[in-house]
Amino acid sequence: MSQTEAPSGKFAATDPFALVRDWLAEATASEINDPNAIALATVSPEGLPNVRMVLLKDIEDDAFVFYTNYESAKAGEILATGKAAFVMHWKSLRRQVRVRGLVEKEDGPAADAYYASRSLASRLGAWASKQSRPLKSRGALMAEVAKVTALKGPNPPRPPHWGGFRIRPVEIEFWADGAHRLHDRFRWTRADPSATEWEVARLNP
Numbered sequence: 304m305s306q307t308e309a310p311s312g313k314f315a316a317t318d319p320f321a322l323v324r325d326w327l328a329e330a331t332a333s334e335i336n337d338p339n340a341i342a343l344a345t346v347s348p349e350g351l352p353n354v355r356m357v358l359l360k361d362i363e364d365d366a367f368v369f370y371t372n373y374e375s376a377k378a379g380e381i382l383a384t385g386k387a388a389f390v391m392h393w394k395s396l397r398r399q400v401r402v403r404g405l406v407e408k409e410d411g412p413a414a415d416a417y418y419a420s421r422s423l424a425s426r427l428g429a430w431a432s433k434q435s436r437p438l439k440s441r442g443a444l445m446a447e448v449a450k451v452t453a454l455k456g457p458n459p460p461r462p463p464h465w466g467g468f469r470i471r472p473v474e475i476e477f478w479a480d481g482a483h484r485l486h487d488r489f490r491w492t493r494a495d496p497s498a499t500e501w502e503v504a505r506l507n508p
């Protein structure tokens with residue numbers, strides 16, 4: 304049981320995923336681009352953190368999904384540790400959402416459907432790019448694109464090295480800017496990603 308007051312106003316919710324969806328919808332109306340951009344943090348097996356932007360493509364009832372190359376640096380770190388965190392920051396709203404959790408692959412029908420929804424050029428690009436590995440030249444990449452275009456045709460299947468990751472959170476924090484740096488913060492936590500009960504606490508700014 305939390306020792307702090309319950310969230311109200313823009314923080315009011317019974318379900319943190321619904322609240323992320325609501326805040327993202329507001330940001331979609333006010334951000335200049337990529338309101339679904341997240342800074343995704345991973346950690347190497349030696350404990351060295353790493354962070355980069357990706358696009359959040361789905362907010363499910365109980366998880367967050369993004370898509371990438373399974374042979375990339377981020378994928379290597381996720382597959383080694385099973386963990387990730389991300390932050391979304393919307394300058395137009397002066398708000399952020401922070402998420403920490405356990406990660407699993409989404410390489411089934413949802414990944415196939417998402418891949419199929421992308422432009423043909425992006426689908427072929429996913430075949431051509433050996434993401435995160437050294438590239439001899441831009442020309443070599445374009446030659447690879449031409450090669451896979453000829454090879455895969457107009458309806459390429461999803462590459463086995465490309466798909467989704469599903470982040471199943473144990474912690475979601477909502478933050479909104481306050482006057483004089485006296486921000487509002489509410490942190491939702493649960494014991495593990497299969498727990499349905501969340502504890503919510505107001506935090507000091």
Ligand SMILES: Cc1cc2nc3c(=O)[nH]c(=O)nc-3n(C[C@H](O)[C@H](O)[C@H](O)COP(=O)(O)O)c2cc1C
Pocket residue numbers: 337340353354355356357358359369370371372375376377378434435
């Ligand atoms: C706004 C933005 C969105 C991006 N979205 C993705 C994405 O959804 N998936 C992806 O693989 N890379 C995305 N990238 C590229 C990544 O930031 C990164 O360069 C790439 O995934 C390689 O990261 P890694 O070497 O740490 O694996 C995005 C970059 C930016 C700036």
Ligand code: PXP
Pocket residue numbers: 358370371421425
């Ligand atoms: C390399 C890469 N893969 C995937 C994505 C996800 O976005 P989309 O599926 O819309 O191309 C991005 C977005 O920048 C990207 O840069």
